[in-house]
Amino acid sequence: MKARVYVTLKPSVFDPQGSVVAHALTSLGYSDVKDVRQGKFFEVELEGGDAVNAKTRVTEMADKLLANPVIESYRVEILSS
Amino acid sequence: MKFAVVVFPGSNSDRDAWYAAGHVLGERAERVWHKDTDLAGADAVILPGGFAHGDYLRTGAIARFSPIMAAVTRFAERGGPVLGICNGFQILLEAGLLPGAMVRNTGIKFVSRMVPVRVEQSDTPFTRACSPAQILHLPIAHGEGNYFAAPEVVADLEANQQVVFRYTDQAGNPSEDANPNGSVNHIAGICNRARNVVGLMPHPERACEPALGSADGRVVLESVVKEFADRAHA
Numbered sequence: 001m002k003a004r005v006y007v008t009l010k011p012s013v014f015d016p017q018g019s020v021v022a023h024a025l026t027s028l029g030y031s032d033v034k035d036v037r038q039g040k041f042f043e044v045e046l047e048g049g050d051a052v053n054a055k056t057r058v059t060e061m062a063d064k065l066l067a068n069p070v071i072e073s074y075r076v077e078i079l080s081s
Numbered sequence: 082m083k084f085a086v087v088v089f090p091g092s093n094s095d096r097d098a099w100y101a102a103g104h105v106l107g108e109r110a111e112r113v114w115h116k117d118t119d120l121a122g123a124d125a126v127i128l129p130g131g132f133a134h135g136d137y138l139r140t141g142a143i144a145r146f147s148p149i150m151a152a153v154t155r156f157a158e159r160g161g162p163v164l165g166i167c168n169g170f171q172i173l174l175e176a177g178l179l180p181g182a183m184v185r186n187t188g189i190k191f192v193s194r195m196v197p198v199r200v201e202q203s204d205t206p207f208t209r210a211c212s213p214a215q216i217l218h219l220p221i222a223h224g225e226g227n228y229f230a231a232p233e234v235v236a237d238l239e240a241n242q243q244v245v246f247r248y249t250d251q252a253g254n255p256s257e258d259a260n261p262n263g264s265v266n267h268i269a270g271i272c273n274r275a276r277n278v279v280g281l282m283p284h285p286e287r288a289c290e291p292a293l294g295s296a297d298g299r300v301v302l303e304s305v306v307k308e309f310a311d312r313a314h315a
Contacts (some may be wrong), residue, residue, distance in 0.1 A: 014229075014263070016184070016186065016187050016189050020189055068139055068142070069231065070180075070231070071182045071184060071229055071315070
């Protein structure tokens with residue numbers, strides 16, 4: 001079973017890397033770029049096939065380690081293989 | 082008194098802290114490996130600068146789960162003085178021993194230079210020997226020293242006088258130009274509610290002798306020695 005975790009900075013947190021990327025894109029001619037927010041993406045492979053259990057486990061992992069709740073929020077997706 | 086300097090894989094300022102406490106100040110100082118589970122009977126603990134566990138995931142995110150951190154947390158909860166310097170500060174934030182978090186410097190660049198820092202509170206174990214509003218010239222060296230906390234947390238820190246160090250210009254005034262990393266309210270260091278746990282991004286341990294360009298950092302370690310002596314006589 002595979003899970004995907006998307007970690008992003010909360011909207012209230014300034015993202016210096018994202019704004020540099022946005023700036024680089026506009027200087028490449030993509031003048032329609034308004035903003036970029038950079039985040040992290042995790043693919044977690046789990047043993048066992050219980051999707052509900054997997055979601056609980058991976059959410060716990062995100063809370064404990066993968067994301068810092070002070071500055072980041074996250075979203076967990078379970079892939080049905 | 083005895084200092085314990087915790088060594089994580091990737092720490093690089095542990096020897097500087099050990100040298101400052103043990104040689105410059107002449108106190109007992111022992112380096113303690115992150116896999117150890119006790120603090121070797123130390124009276125004060127330093128979490129040093131560096132890149133613990135490669136700063137993988139987030140700065141301090143892996144280090145906070147090192148076995149020694151359970152002992153550091155117990156020590157802090159009992160009121161023991163704990164100082165987190167740079168990466169050590171980031172570890173204290175991830176461990177929840179101090180509020181807030183660090184994000185990338187607003188200018189993206191890693192900044193390594195000497196900066197003036199104003200001492201805001203002289204009632205913590207690490208600022209007790211400072212005069213009020215004393216300006217210290219200390220080196221900074223970090224890529225993620227942009228202190229962030231939710232507005233209500235920052236308001237709380239200010240109201241409870243937990244901002245211990247602030248970036249200022251040479252005259253002691255905080256300004257955007259004098260803020261090297263974008264930290265909210267120009268915060269360079271804070272303490273917990275009980276005031277025994279202090280974290281700061283600048284490196285006092287690297288500024289303890291005039292040959293290093295500044296000896297201003299010495300007072301930070303001297304403060305905790307003074308506190309220990311005062312307690313022993315109390």
